[in-house]
Amino acid sequence: MNIALYEGGKSSIAGHSDVLKLSSNENPLGPPPAAMTAIGRASGTVHRYPSTDHAELRAAIGQTYGLAAEQIICGVGSDEVLQFVCQAFAGEGDEIIYTEHGFSMYPILAHMAGATPVQVAESERVVSVDQILAAVSERTRIVMLANPANPTGTMLPDGELERLARGLPATVILVIDGAYAEYAEGYDGGASLVAELPNVLMTRTFSKVYGLGGLRIGWGYGAREVIEVLTRIRQPFNLSTVQLQAAQAAVEDRDWVPACTALNAEQRARLTAALRQLGAACDESHANFVLARFADEAEAGAVDLALQAEGILVRRVTGYGFPEGLRMTVGDAQQTGRLIAALTKWREGRA
Ligand SMILES: Cc1ncc(COP(=O)(O)O)c(C=O)c1O
Incomplete structure (x- = not known):
């Protein structure tokens, strides 16, 4: 309560x-018209269980974003992926750091996992890497931030995300929430950091630029060993055929x-x-x-x-x-x- x-x-x-x-x-x-067509098509197969491995959607995301499909996990909105991370890597006695004006789901998810949310100050409505690094303790398991951030719309200055990722102990997972990443020109959502650092995880969503908020589809991209852990606590049928096919059609529309x-x-x-x-x-x-x-x-x-x-x-x-x-x-x-x-x-x- x-x-x-x-x-x-x-x-x-x-x-x-x-x-x-x-x-x-x-x-x-x-949403893109192709997603609407896919929803109609998928409605003819709703008596069948959906795929459990999301292989086609992961392959399509991998193709569009230039990422390894086996390092992608799909969830019921990116919220579910964030939940997997908290559930898998934090619990009683652990701390999850988020920032002053951070997305309101972060402390909720921390509490859901039984962990303690720790709020750190921002600097003029921008996430402060120094404040985060100063707040890390031996109990810290996860740092969660959105870049661009909600509700400020601000981003970390160039190089700061990398300084944070490299400055955190290897035992702390940095979650870079990229719900709005597509809107930030020239930004990869943190994908290049994931490729280098096994303790960095990026989350993305179909709810914003793909216009599918009502369908609830998101995804995460991380080191293979992290994704393998998250997949073990994901329900096998978390995404319906309608969700999977709509998302696939949406991400395949490169325009x-x-x-x-x-x-x-x-x-x-x-x-x-x-x-x-x-x-x-x-x-x-x-x-x-x-x-x-x-x-x-x-x-x-x-x-x-x-x-x-x-x-x-x-x-x-x-x-x-x-x-x-x-x-x-x-x-x-x-x-x-x-x-x-x-x-x-x-x-x-x-x-
Ligand atoms: C920063 C941020 N992260 C995550 C989400 C969750 O998005 P979804 O669960 O629809 O993918 C939102 C939604 O508003 C958001 O603003």
Whole structure:
């Protein structure tokens, strides 16, 4: 009962039928059409058990990302892969380090494994390698961080991820959560570090850029010996045929990620500029959302209400240490226009 309940983004507003949901970092374009076709095809075989080894999906991920298929594990969202890591490598008396504004599932997963979550400070909303290294004790088993991070959208500066990976004792697993990695131009999500260091594990998801959050598919990439441990605690049928085939079709569509990330980069720049012009502070985001910081909690609450009155849902992030913040998913051009118009209306109403 000490575990905080995870709070998802709201999806409805009483009295509004045309709700614009910008509260869960979903892809405004949805999934690639090939994934929808695969879902239809797979529905004809749902009386059969799915594959247990996920061989075809792992091969397809390996091909697209240039990774060894036998070092990939697939889960029910990347959340499940993160759960496997905690369950396999931490327990009573062990510590799992996460950072000040880190993803809210990390302490939940630590508690689920019976371990102690240890929160370390960030530096101006960016993960601090020095703070993490200083917090490592002989009880530390895992360090979890997202790069780009949620809800800040910030990334570790070049070279810092590697300094962290190389600075940790070999007995500590570094989990690099790459839920938003595709949105960060030129970034491999930590894959090259996994190739060199057996204690580094990268997680990725089909929920964001592939637009399949409702289907729940994610994956991890790590040293063979780590993946072999995780596979032993994975339920054999954790992913359905529908999930497997949709994900495979999505990852085989090589045009999808560049198209979606180009749209995102364009609209993210537009939203960031508009927010700054309206007086909200924003760090440069490397993901598909922007964290806007207003004067204080009261102002963030007022903006949230003003947006809801226009049928727009964004995310309050008080639980992440930002009572003054609102996290806004980047939509398509029309949606971003609607959001900026509503924000402008709020600002003018207040002026
Ligand atoms: C940083 C981060 N990691 C992991 C996840 C979990 O994603 P999923 O379980 O849908 O793959 C999310 C979802 O919002 C996230 O923001």
